[in-house]
Amino acid sequence: MAEGILQIDAAAAVEDALGKSPSDMDLASRKAEEASLRRYGAAAWLRKMVGVLTARDLSGQPSEEDFRLALRSGIILCNALNMIQPGAVPKVAEAPSGSVIVPDGAALSAFQYFENVRNFLNSAEEMGIPVFEASDLEQGGKSSRIVNCVLALKSYYEWKEGGGKGVWKFTGTWKPHSASKKFVRKSSGQFANSLSRTSSIVEQNSQDVNEMGTSDALHLYVRELLSGKKQEDVPLIVGSMLSKVMEQFEQQLARQNEQAGTSSRCVDAPSSNEHQVVEIGTSSRDTDVPSSYASSEASNVMKEKSWSKNDLRDGNPKRHGSKRRDLVEYYQRSIQELKNTLHSTKEDLHFLHMKYQEEIQYLGKHLNGLAGAASRYQKVLEENRKLYNQVQDLKGNIRVYCRIRPFLPGQLPGLSTAEALDGQTISIITPAKNGKGKKLFTFNKVFGPSASQEGVFSDTQPLIRSVLDGYNVCIFAYGQTGSGKTYTMTGPKELTTESLGVNYRALSDLFAISKQRKDSISYDVSVQMIEIYNEQVRDLLVSDGVNEKYPWRNTLEIRNISQNGINIPNANIVPVSSTSDVIELMNIGLKNRAVGSTSMNDRSSRSHSCVTVHVQGRNLTSGSITRGSMHLVDLAGSERADKTDTVGDRLTEAQHINHSLSVLGDVIASLAQKQSRVPYRNSKLTQLLQDSLGGQSKTLMFIHINPEPDALGETVSTLKFAERVSTVELGAARANKDSPDVRELKEQIANLKAALFRKESGSMNGSFTSSPARSWRSIGDVSKTEEQTESLAVSRMQSFDGEDFMASPISVVSTEDERSVSGDWVVKVMVKCHLGEDGGHSPDILHQKSRRDTSKVYPEQSLSKIATVRRDNSSGRIQFEGAEASDELEYTEVEASDESDYQCQTNGAKQKGGGGTKAKKPTPNQRQMKSPEIRSLIPQPPTRKVGNGSHSPSNKNGKKPATVDGRRKPTSTGGK
Numbered sequence: 001m002a003e004g005i006l007q008i009d010a011a012a013a014v015e016d017a018l019g020k021s022p023s024d025m026d027l028a029s030r031k032a033e034e035a036s037l038r039r040y041g042a043a044a045w046l047r048k049m050v051g052v053l054t055a056r057d058l059s060g061q062p063s064e065e066d067f068r069l070a071l072r073s074g075i076i077l078c079n080a081l082n083m084i085q086p087g088a089v090p091k092v093a094e095a096p097s098g099s100v101i102v103p104d105g106a107a108l109s110a111f112q113y114f115e116n117v118r119n120f121l122n123s124a125e126e127m128g129i130p131v132f133e134a135s136d137l138e139q140g141g142k143s144s145r146i147v148n149c150v151l152a153l154k155s156y157y158e159w160k161e162g163g164g165k166g167v168w169k170f171t172g173t174w175k176p177h178s179a180s181k182k183f184v185r186k187s188s189g190q191f192a193n194s195l196s197r198t199s200s201i202v203e204q205n206s207q208d209v210n211e212m213g214t215s216d217a218l219h220l221y222v223r224e225l226l227s228g229k230k231q232e233d234v235p236l237i238v239g240s241m242l243s244k245v246m247e248q249f250e251q252q253l254a255r256q257n258e259q260a261g262t263s264s265r266c267v268d269a270p271s272s273n274e275h276q277v278v279e280i281g282t283s284s285r286d287t288d289v290p291s292s293y294a295s296s297e298a299s300n301v302m303k304e305k306s307w308s309k310n311d312l313r314d315g316n317p318k319r320h321g322s323k324r325r326d327l328v329e330y331y332q333r334s335i336q337e338l339k340n341t342l343h344s345t346k347e348d349l350h351f352l353h354m355k356y357q358e359e360i361q362y363l364g365k366h367l368n369g370l371a372g373a374a375s376r377y378q379k380v381l382e383e384n385r386k387l388y389n390q391v392q393d394l395k396g397n398i399r400v401y402c403r404i405r406p407f408l409p410g411q412l413p414g415l416s417t418a419e420a421l422d423g424q425t426i427s428i429i430t431p432a433k434n435g436k437g438k439k440l441f442t443f444n445k446v447f448g449p450s451a452s453q454e455g456v457f458s459d460t461q462p463l464i465r466s467v468l469d470g471y472n473v474c475i476f477a478y479g480q481t482g483s484g485k486t487y488t489m490t491g492p493k494e495l496t497t498e499s500l501g502v503n504y505r506a507l508s509d510l511f512a513i514s515k516q517r518k519d520s521i522s523y524d525v526s527v528q529m530i531e532i533y534n535e536q537v538r539d540l541l542v543s544d545g546v547n548e549k550y551p552w553r554n555t556l557e558i559r560n561i562s563q564n565g566i567n568i569p570n571a572n573i574v575p576v577s578s579t580s581d582v583i584e585l586m587n588i589g590l591k592n593r594a595v596g597s598t599s600m601n602d603r604s605s606r607s608h609s610c611v612t613v614h615v616q617g618r619n620l621t622s623g624s625i626t627r628g629s630m631h632l633v634d635l636a637g638s639e640r641a642d643k644t645d646t647v648g649d650r651l652t653e654a655q656h657i658n659h660s661l662s663v664l665g666d667v668i669a670s671l672a673q674k675q676s677r678v679p680y681r682n683s684k685l686t687q688l689l690q691d692s693l694g695g696q697s698k699t700l701m702f703i704h705i706n707p708e709p710d711a712l713g714e715t716v717s718t719l720k721f722a723e724r725v726s727t728v729e730l731g732a733a734r735a736n737k738d739s740p741d742v743r744e745l746k747e748q749i750a751n752l753k754a755a756l757f758r759k760e761s762g763s764m765n766g767s768f769t770s771s772p773a774r775s776w777r778s779i780g781d782v783s784k785t786e787e788q789t790e791s792l793a794v795s796r797m798q799s800f801d802g803e804d805f806m807a808s809p810i811s812v813v814s815t816e817d818e819r820s821v822s823g824d825w826v827v828k829v830m831v832k833c834h835l836g837e838d839g840g841h842s843p844d845i846l847h848q849k850s851r852r853d854t855s856k857v858y859p860e861q862s863l864s865k866i867a868t869v870r871r872d873n874s875s876g877r878i879q880f881e882g883a884e885a886s887d888e889l890e891y892t893e894v895e896a897s898d899e900s901d902y903q904c905q906t907n908g909a910k911q912k913g914g915g916g917t918k919a920k921k922p923t924p925n926q927r928q929m930k931s932p933e934i935r936s937l938i939p940q941p942p943t944r945k946v947g948n949g950s951h952s953p954s955n956k957n958g959k960k961p962a963t964v965d966g967r968r969k970p971t972s973t974g975g976k
């Protein structure tokens with residue numbers, strides 16, 4: 001309908017341009033023209049169908065007459081029909097070849113013409129094509145029906161050529177395709193082009209409209225208008241006409257677009273979705289779908305549907321409606337699909353989110369697990385370290401800790417030769433000329449210059465604790481003069497709480513732990529402090545410190561056979577119960593320590609000092625006794641004598657120090673090589689440390705490094721020495737613990753000792769008084785101890801076999817060893833066998849007798865017999881073999897037997913009876929030896945209660961002992 005409007009408007013525009021009304025035109029001539037055009041079309045089509053040769057009689061634009069005559073023979077028509085439908089006219093009567101063809105087909109007989117025409121008409125009619133009468137070919141004026149038939153045939157042909165879809169139906173309309181051409185042939189080029197453009201525009205805008213009649217009429221109309229005009233006016237007329245037409249066309253187009261927009265809104269209005277979707281096609285402003293997506297989707301849809309944009313703008317509301325509805329449906333479907341996709345994507349995301357959360361939780365748990373495992377791993381490492389240490393302890397290795405001294409105030413802090421690389425490695429920078437550069441040494445611990453006293457001690461603490469558990473412990477400081485030995489063991493000159501050394505801290509730790517355990521174990525702690533100076537052992541716990549006055553103090557004996565850990569029995573042993581006690585004692589000891597001045601260090605100690613702590617613990621529940629001891633040794637400087645450019649006394653001191661340290665090296669080398677003979681006795685120092693170095697104890701050596709380049713040589717030799725020490729295995733440490741059985745036996749022995757002492761003190765008038773080594777505690781509490789011991793002695797004696805004992809009244813001087821045989825404990829005792837004149841008397845009697853006869857002196861040289869002391873483990877009886885009532889036995893030395901037998905060597909001319917197999921001549925020292933254990937148990941004679949200075953016993957040289965007893969008792973131990 002729009003096209004129709006357009007064409008009418010175009011015609012009106014033409015009329016406007018020409019200034020003429022169509023009503024004025026001659027309709028008849030228009031029709032004639034139209035008929036001619038139709039005829040030409042029919043002729044042209046027939047010519048095309050049958051070919052030029054067959055259609056030689058038919059021109060392209062025949063007159064009505066020519067057209068009728070050319071078809072009169074029926075040959076062209078039949079052939080054309082056969083071309084459309086082969087065999088439609090089976091037999092076509094042709095003109096004889098070579099015959100002169102006459103335009104009217106006279107060459108054929110009339111019958112043949114008729115046959116052809118009739119066959120054609122029959123066949124055409126069967127095909128549903130409108131036919132004409134055969135007579136129409138014979139008379140003029142009837143060609144329009146023939147033209148109509150031919151055009152119908154053409155239409156049928158075109159339908160068939162187009163695929164023959166549906167039912168062919170001839171509408172009687174026809175579009176003269178060649179009309180413009182025809183017109184062009186009669187016009188100038190410019191005019192033709194212009195008109196052609198106009199025509200093509202009109203055609204383009206009406207391509208879907210099949211109203212060719214109106215269009216043809218327009219053409220005819222224009223042609224007619226121009227026919228009477230001058231040639232030169234035609235372009236102007238046509239130009240004006242076309243501009244008008246264009247104007248009209250554009251206006252019409254704009255109106256159309258407007259109408260299309262209105263109608264689309266009308267169509268879309270009922271559904272908001274539709275509205276949105278349609279808008280998507282043009283603009284995606286109001287939608288939530290991205291415009292690029294929408295437009296691309298829209299174009300896809302349009303492509304898919306083979307729609308052009310013009311389809312949406314063509315102004316046909318119905319078509320718009322259906323197309324837009326399709327589009328809306330399509331978009332709705334797409335949106336639904338998108339929604340579904342979005343929904344499933346959201347679900348997927350949610351699922352992924354959950355999954356990630358689960359995985360994160362799992363990872364978190366896993367991480368926690370890993371962190372736990374890491375901390376457990378750390379704990380395991382810690383445990384391993386502890387276990388390693390325990391193994392080391394069990395193996396009995398000497399532990400070696402290394403400490404690097406800092407540069408001292410006033411010293412030029414040059415290049416340090418030593419560096420603690422980690423907790424266990426020290427690196428020494430050696431001069432490049434040695435070609436070594438660096439040397440590494442590894443020890444149990446390495447402390448750098450900044451290590452605090454507390455830090456150093458914390459790694460020593462476990463050893464201290466084990467003293468309370470009944471172990472023997474030895475800690476000694478080794479290093480050249482000025483390297484910090486005294487600093488580590490004692491502290492600096494000016495002591496503060498932070499700078500207290502190992503000695504103080506160890507004892508304060510002992511007190512702290514013993515306090516913690518006081519409900520279950522009762523501990524007694526006592527201290528000895530000695531010094532080895534020029535191979536002489538000196539007691540440092542003397543108040544006057546004057547050795548010249550009491551020279552015997554310079555030659556204290558070291559005994560390694562004592563099982564109670566008191567190797568220097570004659571040195572003062574002072575009970576302590578607090579750190580302040582210890583500090584006071586040590587001050588006394590330090591004052592007494594021989595300190596020399598050398599060129600290397602003014603405060604250099606030229607002696608080895610040793611603080612020995614004895615700890616005895618009694619388990620309040622089981623009654624078992626533990627006994628541990630700890631040597632805290634500050635060795636003299638290890639540098640060689642030639643370095644100290646000393647002479648005279650200092651040289652002698654240095655030589656002694658070097659000798660003892662070199663023996664220490666020898667001992668360690670022998671131990672490392674597991675030699676059967678270890679040269680402990682080659683120096684006092686090694687003798688003192690024998691139990692700690694080779695025995696079943698725990699030993700820790702602190703080596704000290706001076707970081708100064710001048711000290712490098714000594715540093716290296718110190719480290720090499722320490723390296724050797726660290727390889728030594730000592731055998732498993734063992735606690736000194738007495739079972740009640742053993743303890744009972746020992747108490748019985750102690751009772752015997754007490755009895756002997758009483759007898760001795762009665763007969764010898766206190767030969768022990770020559771010894772200064774009395775416990776300060778016992779001095780203050782003598783009478784009480786005496787009473788206790790006597791009553792204890794009596795009660796214990798009853799457990800002995802009376803007969804045996806009476807037969808051989810042997811006095812036990814001291815215990816020496818203990819060992820387990822077949823699960824039983826037996827006691828090795830030092831026995832002084834004495835048969836008095838009233839042999840056969842009980843110890844009490846002896847005791848009473850000795851009290852009465854205080855002038856009795858034992859004939860020391862008369863004892864030479866060995867007695868065996870045997871304890872029957874099952875009955876608990878003790879038997880003495882090889883000693884008779886008439887024997888006078890004196891203890892000399894005890895040897896351990898692998899059996900539960902112990903032999904007591906007797907000495908003297910009066911050997912009666914047998915049994916003794918081994919004799920040894922006692923040394924004077926051995927004869928002098930008195931066990932401090934005895935002293936701790938033996939009551940002091942009243943004469944030695946010298947607190948008021950009224951009574952001072954004489955030593956065997958007739959001199960009064962310069963003891964601190966009573967008179968010089970240090971204030972720190974007062975009251976103890």
Ligand SMILES: Nc1ncnc2c1ncn2[C@@H]1O[C@H](COP(=O)(O)OP(=O)(O)OP(=O)(O)O)[C@@H](O)[C@H]1O
Nearest residue numbers: 405481482483484485486487492601603604605637
């Ligand atoms: N770790 C340290 N921190 C601070 N000062 C130290 C340290 N070690 C040692 N000193 C100081 O170095 C000097 C020498 O130390 P110390 O007297 O302990 O050496 P020594 O090896 O015992 O010497 P000697 O063999 O002569 O006894 C002292 O003044 C001491 O205070």
